[in-house]
Amino acid sequence: MGEIWIIGATGRAGRNISAGLRAGGHRIVLVGRNAQRLAEAAATIEASGGVPPRTLVTDDPLAEIAAGRPDVVVNTVGPFGTTTVPTAQACVVAGSHYVDLANEFQPVRSLLEMDSAARAAGSTLVTGAGFGTLANEALVYELCAGRPSPIRVRVAAMPVVDGLGPAVLASVVDAAATGGLIYRDGRLVRTRLGAHLRRIPLPDGTTRATVAVPTGELEAALRGSGAGDVIATSSEVPTGRMARAALPIVGAILRVEALRRTVIRLIDRWQLTPPATPGEVSWAYASAEWEGGETRQAWLQTGEGYAFTSRVAAMVAARLAEGDARPGAFTPGALFGADLARSAGATITLDSTTKDLR
Structure with missing residues (x-):
């Protein structure tokens, strides 16, 4: 089972997604800028039992993706008009899978236009993993x-x-x-x-x-x-x-x-x-x-709505980490259907x- 990085792990969505993935037995890495808040998030997850998650303090997650080549990256950091395309591009270069919570028109459309690049790299890119x-x-x-x-x-x-x-x-x-x-x-x-x-x-x-x-x-x-x-x-x-x-x-x-x-x-x-x-x-x-x-x-x-979003993002990331992936760029329904x-x-x-x- 692959390692899943959650960028923005100290925010509400990041914490919920991390907890859901950890409860499912997945190996997760909490990624963020604030060491204290990352430690607090990790301690909360650790208190529920099991091995504590790894933390990664960084101001440059794109460089860390290139160096670490995680199996799956979950991007919870908005505005997605700024973060979606650069983070997804870093994942394509690293051969990683990518998931985000974007629901603005332009980042969703831009991510879907990366389909050819994702297929060539063997990466699965999923945008809009949430309620909307x-x-x-x-x-x-x-x-x-x-x-x-x-x-x-x-x-x-x-x-x-x-x-x-x-x-x-x-x-x-x-x-x-x-x-x-x-x-x-x-x-x-x-x-x-x-x-x-x-x-x-x-x-x-x-x-x-x-x-x-x-x-x-x-x-x-x-x-x-x-x-x-x-x-x-x-x-x-x-x-x-x-x-x-x-x-x-x-x-x-x-x-x-x-x-x-x-x-x-x-x-x-x-x-x-x-x-x-x-x-x-x-x-x-x-x-x-x-x-x-x-x-x-x-x-x-x-x-x-946001609890639903967190469950969707965690489920998509888990399925990609477990090998249920298809190279290309997708919305969650296009990849996994209405079910x-x-x-x-x-x-x-x-x-x-x-x-x-x-």
């Missing part, structure tokens, strides 16, 4: 299994989270700077950030408001369905009228590189975090429409309807 990307693409795969490609797909992520760290807020800033994006006729086109407001119907009889944001599931839904028109929406962005009016202005401001980097530095310095989303159930939703008007929809239900979401604790409900879901 997997939950939505699992629904797309379920809806489209054994059927021709639909003409239109819409997905929505509606997680509840107990609390997230500064790296997640930095990723939100990067995503906002990307602006609104959708696929139309198979082409990526600009749309207003926060457009396409829709109240998503849930099986419990309630609805949740979502708006279009540039997330990793936009690319995952396109690739998983083969549809020409794809929209990805989320409840994590404010959906009130005034907030939606302000979103394009905020996005335009954040597109100024120097200003965006300043904001991200302040987030890290002051340890700013996104607000928690209260509740007990996280939902994902997908609808698909075919020629002739047939429409199907599906829902995924699970608990707290990966079920194994991580989600339930999926399918329904057919003829309603207009656009």
